[in-house]
Amino acid sequence: MGPDRFVMGVFNSEDRTAAAIKALRKSPFTVERVNSPIPSHTISAALELKKSRVGYFTLAGGIFGFFAGFALALFTAMRWELIVSGKPIAALIPFFIVGFEFVILFAVFGNIIGFIVQTGLPNFKGLERYDPRCSGEHFGILASCRPDEQDSLRHFFHENGGEVVDVHE
């Protein structure tokens, strides 16, 4: 029988949340999600989260941007091969500046694309099993369990300092 009950424990401190996560990970229950008003290294450590891979998107964007910028400048120069003031038509130094600006621009695009791909935003379904207090001063842990374990999960949250417990089908 698969887990079909979701119980949310709401905590008022980062440390209690992290302690509850550690205890949950040792229990038969599953941590589905942790909501917090701030980014927390303590919670990340408790969840043993790996470093985000969004940087690969940023790097790819930056590399693409450099070649795109440089190629654009080179292409436009080659369309009109008129020597002005004895300057070379394919002038590397000024084209490098365009390349540099494009590095930043496309790295940022890569950054945003990476963020969207990795987080799945925009996603309004996450609001369904969500406690609005978690954007204020509380931390929420959504854990799943079998229907017959629901009461023991509620009890677990109470024992670990969870202030309020919400149950979602």
Add this chain to the structure above:
Amino acid sequence: MSELTFAKIDQTVIDTLRPPGRIYWLTVAALFGGVLIGAACWIYQIFTGIGVGGQNNPVAWGTYLINFVFWVGIAHSGTLISAILHLLRAGWRNPIARAAETMTVFAVCTAGLFPFIHLGRVWVVHYMLPIPNQRTLWPNFQSPLMFDVVAISTYLTVSSLFWYTGMLPDLAAIRDRASGLRKTIFTYLSLGWTGEHEQWRHYTRIYLFFAALATPLVISVHSVVSWDFALGIVPGWHTTIFAPYFVAGAIHSGLAMVITLMIPLRKIFNYEQIITIRVLENVAKTIIFTGLIVGYAYGTEFFIAWYSHNPVEVAIFKWRVTGDYSVQFWIMVICNTIVPLAFFVKKVRTNLVSLMLISILVNIGMWFERFVIIITSVGRDFIPHAWGHYMPTAIEFGIMLGSFCLFFFLFLLFVKHLPSVSMTEMKELMNHGGDHGA
């Protein structure tokens, strides 16, 4: 600091979004009136011709370019505060980061209008875009003016994305405390943000990358703006010090604008516990630093002119000090380098009146710095019979008024409709026991 809690931070910021009173709307209306005056002047110029401005041979670059450089400069401190100080882990930047970032976005928008205005024939603006066309003409990417198009548009895009991404958790916090139409709007604006651990994992990473990318960008943008001048062989412009000189000047003026905006903001919105005197004091200390760099750059320019033994360079710098625009020159020197030294005195940099006064003087000084650089160099270059003077016309003053009104109009709309202090960054600071100066 001890009196602040997560709830109090939320409440203080959300209180600023309450329906505004009559004074607010009257101010907004007055500023909008100023914007309309500027727009009317621009429309008149479009129909009549660029000659309605004071630009003419030999001074072909007037207030439009002065204001362009001024507003790009104002934008820079926003990125300094949001990106560079974030990388340096300076906790005191958290209370003012959002407002400074917003200032960046609106200042770049305002600056971006001036090349369009200066073009005269604005309908041919698409000539600057590298798109296939029947003329078989392409933009010349060897020109610093084209560097500018690329740099400024990149800067506007990056700052806007940085600003919006940084605001996501706060938009969600407002959504969770709103009802009705406001809740619907903020639900869509926050993109369904829930502060889930997976979201934070990626968010903190992209925020760091944003800061790391915005830092070289901000330096490159004003360097590129300086090359609009430095790559010309005009005396007074053709010097290698221009890039660092412009970057320091830009941050100097931007920090002054931050103080000018933050003092009324903290008073009107009861932000005294968040934007503390010590935060403003730290901005003032940074102004001393940038002011000293700017002063050093002024001195270096004169030294280079003297040391070069180039008679044209020597003449132009002597003329700046004693010639027709010497009043503007001395306003620049006094306001930008001497007045900020008053911040060495603790009483001055912790007093709101003196902070406000000095920040306004620095803004005035930095506007005149751009005036002195642009006008004096082309007014007297190599050929004495082609020397000339420049005086802005009423149309130029109207457009300048419009630009200032547009900036403050946008800022005023922002502070009543979106969170002007980053709640998340303030909570983060509190959580880490950081000192933001209370």
